[in-house]
Amino acid sequence: MKLFEYMGKDLFSSYGITVPRGRMVTTPDEAAKVAQEIGGTVVVKSQILAGKRGKGGGIKFADNPEEAREATSQVLSMVLNGHKVEKVLVEEKIKIDKELYLAITVDGSAKKPVIIASIQGGMDIEEVPDEHIVKQHIDLPMGVPPFLCREISRRLGLTGQVGNEFNSLLPLLYKLFREKDAELVEINPLVISGDTLIAADSKVTIDDDALFRQKDIPYVEDRTNIEKQAHDLGLAFVELGGDIAVMANGAGMSMGSLDTLSHYGGKPANFLDAGGGTGMEGTVKAIELLLQTNPKVIFINIFGGITRCDDVANALIQVKKAREIPVPVVIRLVGTNEEEGVRIIKENGMEAYKVMQEAAAKAVEIANAN
Template sequence: MKLYEYMGKELFARYGLTVPRGKMVTSPDEAAAVAAEIGAPVVIKSQVLSGKRGKGGGIKFADTPEEAREAAAQVLGMTVQGLKVEMVLVEEKLAIDHEFYVAITVDGAAKAPVLIASAQGGMDIEEVPDEFIVKEHLDVCLGVQPYLCREVCRRLGLTGAVAKEFGRLLPTLYRIFREKDAELVEINPLVLSGEKLIAADAKVTIDDEALYRQKDLPVVDDRTEAERQAHALGLSYVQLDGNIAVMANGAGITMGTLDIIQYYGGAPANFLDAGGGTGMEATAKALEILLSTNPRVIFINIFGGITRCDDVARALVKVKQEKGINVPVVIRLVGTNEEEGVRILRENGIEAYKVMHEAAAKAVELARAQG
């Protein structure tokens, strides 16, 4: 679960980290009132669960409360990185002497937390060369000890009061990471203003499986309507940006389906793992979810083991007869009760493929034709 920036900063403040003065608002008038309260100049920051907000026009500056009202009116309702802005954070504009990057996340390959820091923070951190990035894997039994803080500061070239500030910040960041069951705690930029280090941004991602014990955190549901419906059915579904709707049975084959669609130049609209053993009713509802996203083509890729091919065929026919399907459907059907499934489809005017790459190529071809 990702937290909005303002939520992350509220969490940081509870742990004693310095954050800019500010407040989340949902209207231009509220933005003007906050600007008057904290004192201009201020920054108006769109609150969406995405990066690159500045490049997307989601961050604006204002020198007066009236300018804050106008800026908030421009940002509220706009789309940033495909996400609609429904709230903004109004906060003081910082005097920036330098920008750093610091984060703690999980290194799956090393099976350990990793501390990442750079003296070149701010926009486009992804483009900073590796030689300017410090990475230190953390022992969960030791955490962030003073010697590690000193080593990180040395490698970043920090001395004096700034090094002391940085040395106090790192253990606190790790406490947040551990105590809140985080997958990521990131500050970019971490701003040096005078001799103060201030978290000018906050990205916090909490492990979904640990939410039951994080009762003091707000619940953020950033799923699309289709994702919510699929979750209610117990299906693994993730919305993507393409136009070919995908349903397969099993995480591996679903990932393979997405890859082969892209190999042929297509763009998958979603990841939908219908799982093994999904019955006809659940399969039919999954197909209805795919239709609700208005794809150009539906590509069904079934390798039947526990899943029966005839159940999938009956589900497809049921949806076609009861709901109507107004887009082309390409289906690859192999495995348990394959012959029966193919017969059912043919009786209803649907041809099934046996080879996955041929079916994927056809789905991409049809999607291009629909465009």
């Protein structure tokens, strides 16, 4: 479960990590009041569960309460990265001498937490070369002892009071990571302001399977409307923002479909694992979900084991008869009852492919032509 920035900063503050003064609000008048309380220049930051807010115009500065009111009104009218902005964080503008990056997450390969830090933080952290990134695994019985903090700060080139601040902050961040069952705690940027380190942003993700232990953290729904519908149907579905709707049976087949489409220059609209044993009814519901993404083409990739190819074919025809499918459908059918499934598809004026690469290339060709 992802937390909003203001929620992450509330957690940081409760663990003794310095954050800017500020408060979450939902109306322009509330924003003006907070700006009045803080005084000076404030930052109005959209609160959505997505990144790149600054580049999308979702972060604005205001020099007085009236400007804060106007900036908040503008931000609350925005849709950023597909997310409607419904709340903002109004906080003091801090002096920035240097931006660092600091995170703790789980390294699945090593089966250990890992500290990731860089002297180059900020909006383009993804483009920082590996030689400027420090990675240090955490031995669970040992945790984050002082010597490990000093080693990381040395590798970052942090000295004096700033180095001491870093050495104090890192164990607090790890304590939060462990006690809150986090999958990720990230500060980007971690700002050097004079001799002080300030968490100017927060990204915190809590392990869904541990939420029963975290009763003090409000539940945050981060699924889109279509993802909620899919969840209620028992389907694994993630919106991706492309124009080729994808359905496959099995997580591996679904990932392979996305990779193959991307290889040919396509942009998948979603991840949809219809499951290994989805019958005709479940397939009908899955196709209905795909149509809600408004794609240019639908790509169905079925390798039938438990799933029967004729059930998938009949489901597709059932949807076509019940409603118009406004876009082309490219389908690959291989496996159980393959011959019958292909016959049904062809009798209804469609083509069924046997090779996934050929089908994916065709889907990309159609999407790019529209």
